[in-house]
Amino acid sequence: MAQDDNSGKDLAAANSSSHDLLPEDSGTGVVSPDAVENPGHPEHRQRVTDLNPKKEKQAERTVFILFFLSAVGSLWAVAAYMMFPIDGQMELVRSNNLFIGLGATLALMALGIGAVHWGKALMADHESVDHRHPVRGTDETRARAIEIFEEANEESGFGRRSLIRNSLIGALVVFPLPAVALFRGLAPYDEDPVELLHHTMWKKGTRLARDPSGAPIKASDVTLGSAFHVIPEDLNDAKDVLNEKAKAIVLLMRLKPEDLNELPERKNWSYNGIVAYSKVCTHVGCPVALYEQQTHHLLCPCHQSQFDVANHATVIFGPAARPLPQLPITVDDEGYLVAQSDFHEPVGPSFWERH
Amino acid sequence: MSRKTSRPAAGKSRRTGRRSPAAAAALIAVGLLFTGGAYAAVSATTANAQPAPAAASQSNVEDGKKLFQANCATCHGLNAQGTSDGPSLIGVGAAAVDFQVGTGRMPMQGHGPQAQKKPVQFTQEQINQLAVYVGSTAPGPSIPDAKYLDADGDAAHGAELFRINCAMCHNVAGAGGALTEGKFAPSLVGVTPAHIYEAMITGPQNMPVFNDMNISPEGKRDIITALKYQEKIGNPGGIGLGSLGPVAEGLFIWIFGLGAVVALTVWITAKSN
Structure with a gap:
């Protein structure tokens, strides 16, 4: 700031005056009485290219070679584009990308390095001080x-x-x-998002089906230790398949009935040790499907929340706020697994109007 | 320079030898090469089991029983009924034995979060005898039919099934991934089709069971096809960095990308010599 109204000077002048540059009016700044003295600029040191004409010639050649290489790289990228076509085969993507990329990299890198080397080794080398001017106009x-x-x-x-x-x-x-x-007009206006988040496709009697085929699952298919990835049987006929699937996906697991510790009010929500839980994490909604069949733990891969399936999917680790919602299931007359109702609470992460 | 005149020259040549900065780099390079080579040699010794279902003849069962009692009974009990140190093997089926013993996971090396792959301890014939014996104790999944193991099914369908049923643990590229408390889903690269199939039907350790009612034998064949196809074509996009996703890629770019940026910045601002 002290140098604000000095006009540009070269280094020698700046150096000679550098000791009396303390401002007369320092504004609100605190001026230390024993401030470190401005050591000024180090002495000018000449480069080898200034002293030795041979080195100068050499540097010139280096810069020339770099620029030449850059041109070679550019032309190589064009040639590689023609020599390594992709032609519909995935395997050919690699050589195509690799050789075009190498050419383009060489073109840009050599250009940049050459320019910097030119500036550093050959262009005029003298230090000078440009003082800042006051911002206020006259x-x-x-x-x-x-x-x-x-x-x-x-x-x-x-x-x-x-x-x-x-x-x-x-x-x-x-x-x-x-x-x-x-x-x-682009936003939904005839539906209530809060209402939509509270319900999924599951309703009384909907059969549990395999993802993605939609084939219904018999209770006898689910052997001990199995894990099935489940969708509602009528999902594939839904109006908005992906949105409905995002809410309705379920993981079906069979444990030994004696391993299951069920809440008294949910005693009839499982069938012979077969339990169904929402696959949408209650933290931020990632699909929780990393099931360990011996420990009965479910791990969410996004933020490492862990749920204990044997213990009504309580959170045992991680940032999830609530247990995974359980889908009450039973079997119909033909032995297929069916839902008793929709989930009893909204699935997935918290939202403002969730009660 | 001749040897006898040159004391000072000897000192000089020393600096260019073992004490030179290049020597340290060379030493590190040699060390890396050796450890890498040793690792490659060890990891190349993967199981190479050919499923040749041995006939469940009485002699095979007898031989298997002897092998079992000599090698497995300490933990699994004399009649495979299980002890406090190991689970009962009644009803696990021949497929479970072929998988566990054929990949070297059994006999188990030590207690840990999970049994790990290691060099196979038995010949394929012995494994077959063990499998026949354990399979004879009670009905269970048997060693899969070779027609499902040819990796010549529908790779696209297999990849879809893999993404829905397997990718959450084994990684979308089959590179494996972490589970809880030190357990992990192993990489599927280089695993034989028979072992992949057997793992699906038996659910080894913490892996859930994917029985034939869940994923049909044809579906399993398609999954194997997809995995083998991925192995064959490799990474069309370039270096896979273990296909572990953002962690490996992030580490790579933080170290090498930022390192290069820092080095270039230092070079640009340094005064020319």
């Missing part, structure tokens, strides 16, 4: 700027003709409204 400039504004106001009548001005402001305020109305 008084005449400032007065002239105000004058221009006043003149414009006078000539356009912006201040005088208030009817025109106010109607302009009004028109500008109304102008964005069509965009608001149009884009609002």
